[in-house]
Amino acid sequence: HKEDNGDIYARGSQDMKCVGIQYMEAIKKLKSENKTLVRTIHLSYLPEEELDGVYGMQKFVHMEEFQKLNVGYALDEGYANPTEKFSLFYGERTVWRFFVRCSGQPGHGSQFLPNTAGEKLRKVINSFLTFRAEEENKLKENPGLKLGDVTTLNLTLLQGGVQFNVVPAELSVGFDVRVPITEDLVE
Known part of the structure; x- marks a missing residue:
């Protein structure tokens, strides 16, 4: 308009x-x-x-x-x-978007079930967000770096579950990652 x-x-x-x-x-x-x-x-x-x-x-x-x-x-x-x-901007970062799917023991929400998808998902999320914090700190602590010089990582999607009282057999988390052109993608 x-x-x-x-x-x-x-x-x-x-x-x-x-x-x-x-x-x-x-x-x-x-x-x-x-x-x-x-x-x-x-x-x-x-x-x-x-x-x-x-x-x-x-x-x-x-x-x-x-x-x-x-x-x-x-x-x-x-x-x-x-x-x-x-x-x-002369260097475009490589975009990686992906899901991590975690499967585990399903059951009723009133129990302490072992080996659940949620427990596994928590470990995955913690690991990725720890890396995110390290990259953010690298940018904050080095005034010579710009945003395009570090890897950005953001949790953008969560999927899973059918209702509150059912522990799901599978949960997924999606990440949006931007990798600088200076990084070795194979490594």
């Missing part, structure tokens, strides 16, 4: 709308000033960032239509900045 004064409000599938709108406004300004550029500017807006572009951009770059664009340089979303400065 665009207000009479030019303010735009939106919600939905486009991540980083503020940056996308800034790109459109920049092009609008270039056109109004009759600027002639060496190359054509193309904007693409895709709704599937969380899927890593599998059904959109990854397929599009292999199509003839994309090849005809003769892309010389590409910018990803970036961050909004209220000043005249523009932040440039």
Whole structure:
């Protein structure tokens, strides 16, 4: 929705709308000033960032239509900045998203059952969040490091259980991990 004064409000599938709108406004300004550029500017807006572009951009770059664009340089979303400065990120971290599934002894919630999925899940979560705290401390304690120099890890999903009085046979936890390009992924 665009207000009479030019303010735009939106919600939905486009991540980083503020940056996308800034790109459109920049092009609008270039056109109004009759600027002639060496190359054509193309904007693409895709709704599937969380899927890593599998059904959109990854397929599009292999199509003839994309090849005809003769892309010389590409910018990803970036961050909004209220000043005249523009932040440039030159190293994209590797994204790992995964589930850890723990199975164990199911039963009634009124008992102390041995070897439950919940006990195993707690150990997994503790281990991952300990690593997260170590990486966060590394960033805090070394002023020369930036966010892109450390691994970020966040617990983002928990799944399992059917009702309060039943100990489930399986529980799952999902993590979103961003690994710096300087890390050895095999290690």
